[in-house]
Amino acid sequence: MKRDAMLLVQALRDPASTRSLDAEGLTALIAMARAEQLIGTLAYRLADEAVPPKVADILSDARTNAEYQRRSALWEADCARRALADYPGKVVLLKGTAYVAAALQAGEGRHIGDLDIMVAREDLPQVEALLLKKGGWEWVKEDAYDDSYYRDHMHELPPLIHKERDRMIDVHHTILPLTARARPDAGAMLAEASAIKPVRPEPVEGRVARTRASTSSARTDQLCVLSPQDMVIHSAAHLFADGDLAGGLRNLWDIHCLLTEFDSANFWTELTNRAKHHQLTEPVARTARLGNHLYGTKIPKDWQRWNARDKWYIRRLTARDGWGRPTRKFICLIFYIRSHWLRMPPLMLARHLFTKWRKAKDKK
Amino acid sequence: VHEFRVQVGPAAFRIGSRWAQPVAQLASLYADYPKPDIADFTVRLDAPSMLRRFVRRQVAIDGDYMLPDAVPLPFGQALLAAEMGMNLQMALGWRRHLLLHASAVEREGRALIMTGLSGSGKSTLSALLGNRGWRFMGDEFVLLDLESGAAVPFPRLISLKNEAIGAMQATVLDGTFGPLMSGTPKGDIRHLVPPTDAIVRMAEPAQPALLLFPRFGYRGAVREVAPGENFMRMTQASTNYVALGEAGFKAMARFIQTVPARAIDYQNGDEAIALVEKLWERLA
Numbered sequence: 001m002k003r004d005a006m007l008l009v010q011a012l013r014d015p016a017s018t019r020s021l022d023a024e025g026l027t028a029l030i031a032m033a034r035a036e037q038l039i040g041t042l043a044y045r046l047a048d049e050a051v052p053p054k055v056a057d058i059l060s061d062a063r064t065n066a067e068y069q070r071r072s073a074l075w076e077a078d079c080a081r082r083a084l085a086d087y088p089g090k091v092v093l094l095k096g097t098a099y100v101a102a103a104l105q106a107g108e109g110r111h112i113g114d115l116d117i118m119v120a121r122e123d124l125p126q127v128e129a130l131l132l133k134k135g136g137w138e139w140v141k142e143d144a145y146d147d148s149y150y151r152d153h154m155h156e157l158p159p160l161i162h163k164e165r166d167r168m169i170d171v172h173h174t175i176l177p178l179t180a181r182a183r184p185d186a187g188a189m190l191a192e193a194s195a196i197k198p199v200r201p202e203p204v205e206g207r208v209a210r211t212r213a214s215t216s217s218a219r220t221d222q223l224c225v226l227s228p229q230d231m232v233i234h235s236a237a238h239l240f241a242d243g244d245l246a247g248g249l250r251n252l253w254d255i256h257c258l259l260t261e262f263d264s265a266n267f268w269t270e271l272t273n274r275a276k277h278h279q280l281t282e283p284v285a286r287t288a289r290l291g292n293h294l295y296g297t298k299i300p301k302d303w304q305r306w307n308a309r310d311k312w313y314i315r316r317l318t319a320r321d322g323w324g325r326p327t328r329k330f331i332c333l334i335f336y337i338r339s340h341w342l343r344m345p346p347l348m349l350a351r352h353l354f355t356k357w358r359k360a361k362d363k364k
Numbered sequence: 365v366h367e368f369r370v371q372v373g374p375a376a377f378r379i380g381s382r383w384a385q386p387v388a389q390l391a392s393l394y395a396d397y398p399k400p401d402i403a404d405f406t407v408r409l410d411a412p413s414m415l416r417r418f419v420r421r422q423v424a425i426d427g428d429y430m431l432p433d434a435v436p437l438p439f440g441q442a443l444l445a446a447e448m449g450m451n452l453q454m455a456l457g458w459r460r461h462l463l464l465h466a467s468a469v470e471r472e473g474r475a476l477i478m479t480g481l482s483g484s485g486k487s488t489l490s491a492l493l494g495n496r497g498w499r500f501m502g503d504e505f506v507l508l509d510l511e512s513g514a515a516v517p518f519p520r521l522i523s524l525k526n527e528a529i530g531a532m533q534a535t536v537l538d539g540t541f542g543p544l545m546s547g548t549p550k551g552d553i554r555h556l557v558p559p560t561d562a563i564v565r566m567a568e569p570a571q572p573a574l575l576l577f578p579r580f581g582y583r584g585a586v587r588e589v590a591p592g593e594n595f596m597r598m599t600q601a602s603t604n605y606v607a608l609g610e611a612g613f614k615a616m617a618r619f620i621q622t623v624p625a626r627a628i629d630y631q632n633g634d635e636a637i638a639l640v641e642k643l644w645e646r647l648a
Contacts, residue, residue, distance in 0.1 A: 023401035027378060031406045034428040054376065054402040061459035068607040323365065323380050324406055324428060 004327065005249060005320040008032045008042070009294050012253060015045050026055055028322030035324035036249045040066030040109030066109040073097045073112040076167055080117060081223050083135030087127055090224045092118040092193045094172065094234065098225045099254065101196050106257035111250070114159070114168040120190055121173035128157060128171065136163050145355060153179045153344070175234045179344040182241060184233070184278035193224040228262040229274040233284055236275075240283035240313075244332070244339035248317045249294075255287050256295040268300050290314065369399050373507065373518040373566050375458065376400035377450050381409040382417070386442035393443075393521055393542050393555060396563050405429075405457060407449035412436040425449045429456035441545045444553055447521065454505055454518070455603040461507035461516055462608060462615040465601045468506045468515055469498035474573035474648060475515040476640070477506055477623070479601045482550070485580035485636070488528040491556065492633050493640065495536055500562040501570065510611045513618050514569035519562040521555040529554045531633060573648035575625040578636065582629035586639065589625040624648075 007029055010017045021029065033039040043062035051059070077097050084091055092098075094116035099107030119127045131137045137160040139147075150158040155178065157171040174186035226234060232255060239251040275284040290313055291297035292304065316335050319328040326332065340349055365380040366387040377400075381387050386409055405428050411417040412424040421439035427449050437445045454463065466479035467490035476498070478486040487503040494500030501517035508515060521542065524532050529552060532539070542555035577589060577597070589597075598616060599605050605612045624647045630636035 027401075027403050027406070030403075031428060034406075052402060054400070054404070057460060058404055061457070064459040064609075064611075065607060068609060071609065323408060325408065 003321065005032050005036065005318040007322075008036060008038065008249065008320070009318065011042060012038070012045055013295050015049050018046060018049060018051065023052075024322075026052070030055070030058055031322060031324035032320050035320055035326075037111040037247060038250050038253065040069070040111055041250070041253060042109070044109040063109065066111070069110075069112045070100045070107065072167075073100055073115065076115040076165075076169070077101060077117075077223060079135065079162075079165075080115060080131070080169060083137075084127060084130050084222070086134075087119075087123065087130055087222075089120055089123050090190055090193055091127075091222055092190065092224045092226060093196070094118055094226070095238075095254075098231070099257075101223070102225045104257065105261050106254045108257075110254070114170055116170045116172060118172040118174075118186070118190070121186065124157065124171070124173055131160060131169065131171070137161065137169055138163055140168070145359065149352070153177060153348075175237050176241060177343050179348060180241060180342060182237070182279040182283075184237065184280060188277065189226055189230045189234075192227040192230060194227065195222070195224050228258070228267065229271045230278075232258050232262070232271060232287075233275055233278055233280055236284045236287035237278075237280050240286055241280065241342055242339065244336040245313070245316050246332075252287065252291055252294060252317065256291040256297045259288060259291060259297050259299065263298060268303070286310065286313070290317070368394075369401075369403060370394045371398040371400045372450070372520045373502070373516060374460065375405065375454060375518065376403045377405050377407060377453070378403035379407045379409065379446055379449070381442070381446075382411060383409070383439075383442065386423070386446055389443045389542065390446055393540065393557055396557075396560070397566075405450070405453035407446060407453060409442060409445055409449070425452065427453055429453050435549075437548070441548055441553075443542055443555065444545055444548055447523065447555070450520065451504060458507070459604060459607060461509055462612055462619075463602055463604045464506045464508065464598065465504070465603065466506045467503040468501035468517070468570075469493045470501055470515075470517075470570040471498050471644075473570055475501060475506075475570035476574050476576065476644060476648070477515060477572055478576045478578055479598070480577050480579060483580065484578050485528075485630070486578055487523060487525075488531065488633070489578055489636055489640070491522045491524070491528075491532055491558075492535065492637060494522075494559050494562060496637065499565060500558045508572070508615050508619060509569065510608070510615050512569075513572070513615065513622070515572050516569045517562070517566050519558045519566050522558055524554050524556055526551045532556055572619060572623045574644055575619075575623045576640065576643070577625070577627040579627065579629045580636075581631065583631065584635055584639065585629040586643065587627040589627050591620050594625045595620050 011029055033042045039062045043059035046059055073096060077093055093101050096107065096110050096112035097115055099110060140159045140161050147158050155172055155174045155176055160169045175184050176182055235251060235255045235258065239248055275281045285303060288297065288299045288303050289310060292299045315328060316331050319326055319332055321327050344352065366384050368379045368387045368390045370377050379390065408426040409423050410426055412422050416422040422436040423439055423442045423445040424436040425434050425445050425448055429452060464479060466477050467486040468475050468477045469490050478489055480486050490500060490503045500519060501515065502519050503522050504520060505518045506515050507518055540557040545553045598620065605616060626643055628639050630639060
């Protein structure tokens with residue numbers, strides 16, 4: 001049985017490497033890919049590989065499902081656009097929905113759950129009211145502490161869920177919690193965000209699904225995506241400055257695709273400057289290094305300085321066995337604690353945990 | 365990890381268990397089924413916490429596809445947990461066919477499909493018919509081929525509930541039954557191994573010829589089901605209709621347009637079987 005998700009990393013990096021896998025190895029690969037929500041991505045990567053018929057069927061199912069997720073994500077984005085038609089500001093699509101809306105490589109086969117959008121912080125009340133009144137979204141849970149915690153300290157509103165479609169929307173006003181040490185410049189991100197062309201779902205020859213521009217739409221400038229640099233920076237911030245790296249292989253694959261697609265003479269200099277401006281130099285550099293190490297992302301020479309701590313990140317990212325189960329519990333716990341440490345100052349963390357603990361006790 | 369593999373219709377499962385007992389139960393009940401090498405789906409049976417490995421042991425259902433708030437089952441219901449895990453993988457992950465929550469039996473190459481809510485008796489009826497000259501195709505899912513419209517069998521263990529257990533024990537005297545599990549979320553449950561021909565011929569599809577919506581506990585009656593109502597009910601009975609997009613719509617539309625549908629009410633098995641035979645003769 002395979003010890004960790006390097007098996008999956010290798011298959012994504014070099015699809016031909018799967019030719020040497022036996023039935024055991026292929027079953028393990030599929031279980032890992034599903035657990036890391038990378039099965040759709042893997043299915044597109046292996047689309048031209050000769051694999052056993054059973055594997056071909058499984059991968060074909062995964063492509064069907066990815067196409068469904070893409071269709072649903074674009075539909076949700078369009079529902080948000082219509083609800084916000086009277087809002088004059090930019091509505092920036094983030095993460096998976098942005099990748100498929102902009103027809104980026106990172107969107108190919110990608111798992112997409114919630115709809116993530118970003119608007120200017122001062123406009124939150126207006127956007128929130130429109131989504132509730134015109135869009136048909138409602139609060140997931142009514143809890144005074146959680147609600148005020150989100151509003152005072154987080155980078156997004158408390159999550160909203162749609163009454164009928166059962167889909168969530170996260171409304172961001174910046175890319176990191178307000179309590180985090182880094183203070184990215186959300187205003188600059190919004191200013192640089194550019195309008196997407198209207199898209200409609202259109203599978204090409206049943207295989208690689210792409211989006212194509214159409215000209216018929218009343219307002220075409222409202223839905224935006226971040227600039228290439230900001231897209232990478234947001235993804236890196238999400239991976240290394242916020243969460244506990246659960247599902248990190250997928251986020252890192254996003255970044256690998258973005259860096260590969262955006263690679264050009266000026267790109268890396270601009271990325272350096274932009275990351276510095278957002279106080280996110282270290283997460284961006286680490287992301288690029290790990291992408292290079294795991295997925296073979298092409299990065300400039302001076303970005304390749306190995307950091308002694310990187311190997312712990314790799315052990316965390318690949319903590320998954322051939323049954324799709326999480327492994328290396330202790331390392332994962334350390335990263336979990338780290339994620340809270342990064343998110344808030346110690347005194348605040350203590351207060352937060354105390355409140356949560358007291359509420360859990362009251363519930364009992 | 366104790367491991368077990370089984371092929372049911374077109375789907376191959378790998379089941380991993382912390383304990384030997386559930387795997388031994390599965391191995392004996394699925395003894396006549398093929399054992400695949402590459403699995404479509406992985407199901408895992410594990411303790412929900414360290415404590416529940418030892419004290420009042422519990423089984424959590426885990427696998428490739430999971431429900432976020434699935435409740436663990438007591439250890440005595442581990443076999444049920446495995447079956448639920450396999451069903452869950454199909455319901456959430458299968459995209460090769462239009463998947464209908466229905467039972468089916470076959471005669472002369474043509475399929476009778478029965479659908480309805482839990483308690484409608486579709487599972488028991490398929491089991492009864494499977495012992496009276498029909499080939500049992502499945503009591504939980506029917507898979508419709510997206511191109512040909514044929515019904516593909518999924519003959520997993522028959523899941524008998526409450527009164528159906530006694531009724532089937534009286535009918536199938538030489539049947540192989542699993543352990544009786546009482547106090548499950550759905551009452552008493554006992555599994556029955558399908559008839560041999562159902563297992564031997566599990567790769568053999570059949571063209572749908574009649575669709576029934578049975579309802580148990582009402583005075584005998586037959587009602588036509590209009591295409592509009594039929595379509596709405598069947599989209600609700602399918603777990604992957606939306607995900608399949610246009611292919612799903614086409615397969616569903618063809619099914620509704622070509623297969624006659626009736627709702628039947630009945631109060632006991634013999635009455636239901638007489639109704640089914642009569643309708644089959646007239647419509648199929």
